[in-house]
Amino acid sequence: MSKPTAHADNITMSGDGLYSLATIGAKDVIDKATPRVIAAINSMPDHQGTWHFSDMGCADGGTSLDLWRSVVKHIRANEASDIQIVYADQARNDFNALVKILHGLTQFDSYLDEHSNVFALESGASFYTPILPSNSLNLGFSATAMHWLSQKPCDIKGHVHMVGANGEDRRAFAAQAAKDWETILLQRAREMKSGAKLVLINFCIDENGNYLGNTGGVNMFDNFNNNWQDFVDQNTITAGEYEAMTLPQYYNTAEEFSQPLLDTNSAVHKAGLRLVDIETAVVPCPFAEDFKVHGNAQQFAKAYIPTIRSWNESTFIGALSADRPTQEREDIIEAYYASYESQVAQNPQDHGMGYVHAYMTIEKL
Ligand SMILES: C[S@@+](CC[C@H](N)C(=O)[O-])C[C@H]1O[C@@H](n2cnc3c(N)ncnc32)[C@H](O)[C@@H]1O
Numbered sequence: 001m002s003k004p005t006a007h008a009d010n011i012t013m014s015g016d017g018l019y020s021l022a023t024i025g026a027k028d029v030i031d032k033a034t035p036r037v038i039a040a041i042n043s044m045p046d047h048q049g050t051w052h053f054s055d056m057g058c059a060d061g062g063t064s065l066d067l068w069r070s071v072v073k074h075i076r077a078n079e080a081s082d083i084q085i086v087y088a089d090q091a092r093n094d095f096n097a098l099v100k101i102l103h104g105l106t107q108f109d110s111y112l113d114e115h116s117n118v119f120a121l122e123s124g125a126s127f128y129t130p131i132l133p134s135n136s137l138n139l140g141f142s143a144t145a146m147h148w149l150s151q152k153p154c155d156i157k158g159h160v161h162m163v164g165a166n167g168e169d170r171r172a173f174a175a176q177a178a179k180d181w182e183t184i185l186l187q188r189a190r191e192m193k194s195g196a197k198l199v200l201i202n203f204c205i206d207e208n209g210n211y212l213g214n215t216g217g218v219n220m221f222d223n224f225n226n227n228w229q230d231f232v233d234q235n236t237i238t239a240g241e242y243e244a245m246t247l248p249q250y251y252n253t254a255e256e257f258s259q260p261l262l263d264t265n266s267a268v269h270k271a272g273l274r275l276v277d278i279e280t281a282v283v284p285c286p287f288a289e290d291f292k293v294h295g296n297a298q299q300f301a302k303a304y305i306p307t308i309r310s311w312n313e314s315t316f317i318g319a320l321s322a323d324r325p326t327q328e329r330e331d332i333i334e335a336y337y338a339s340y341e342s343q344v345a346q347n348p349q350d351h352g353m354g355y356v357h358a359y360m361t362i363e364k365l
Pocket of ligand 1: 060063089145311
């Protein structure tokens with residue numbers, strides 16, 4: 001295997017713990033996977049010695065605290081063995097925020113002090129590269145991270161995301177995604193022990209054509225694109241800056257996720273990985289759900305925009321010309337989200353970022 005790229009440029013989550021504060025929905029998605037993770041652990045009855053876990057693409061770690069709290073509690077109910085959780089994210093992640101959250105220096109309630117012999121380690125290794133020693137992992141977990149490609153295969157014409165790409169552009173993204181998915185799985189196959197499991201929760205396009213922000217009402221990605229195009233029409237940005245705004249992401253279907261695990265000729269299958277099961281699920285946008293209760297459009301818009309910003313602001317900034325002074329770039333981005341916020345405030349019932357994921361369990365023979 002050639003050495004894979006560790007990460008695409010211009011993708012970072014909000015720092016200083018803001019990521020987890022803004023993304024309650026991502027926590028809902030992880031909490032929904034807790035029974036799946038516990039079932040995967042229960043399926044390894046012959047386990048002995050230290051439990052080795054990983055949380056790949058963990059960001060600041062706040063959204064998965066309750067998952068790991070449940071896992072540790074579950075294991076401790078039966079045995080006292082050591083538990084090690086390696087928190088891995090790309091090297092440009094805000095690891096200070098992660099360390100502070102894990103070690104109780106924030107408003108988040110960490111689980112680390114609740115039991116003895118639980119060890120959290122931090123790693124800056126990308127999931128496109130080895131993270132752990134060979135044959136060492138019992139259970140690898142990842143949520144809402146593997147849609148980030150190792151690189152952008154091309155700039156998408158006429159859209160900012162692959163969900164709006166057609167023809168050659170769409171095919172280039174699909175080919176990159178298939179290669180990246182294979183790399184992720186082969187890297188994990190190397191580090192998994194025999195009988196180990198992966199529980200991966202990844203954004204997907206489900207069997208009804210739903211995907212993130214496209215579960216009814218305004219299509220969020222079309223809205224990003226239309227607003228960015230409006231900025232060209234208003235001479236706020238150039239046509240080149242519009243074109244450079246392509247998110248290096250791909251949302252697989254359940255079939256695309258399953259393909260290398262089911263194909264007996266694939267390198268992944270030959271490496272011993274098998275699909276235990278895969279299902280898709282929609283988790284409603286928590287901000288839109290709150291709005292149904294409180295009915296305050298301004299409050300909804302104010303709470304909702306930071307969740308979008310937390311994951312796409314760095315890509316929008318990266319699309320702006322480096323010739324612009326920093327302040328000018330920041331002003332453009334502020335104006336972009338301000339205009340989005342006022343759209344939401346005007347037509348709140350049309351907006352929301354429902355999450356659409358494939359939940360899968362994979363085992364190594
Ligand atoms: C939306 S956040 C998800 C965070 C957390 N897992 C959750 O579900 O709330 C996506 C994370 O994936 C990370 N990421 C993106 N590409 C990565 C890579 N190649 N290797 C490791 N992490 C990566 C990002 O840095 C970010 O922290």
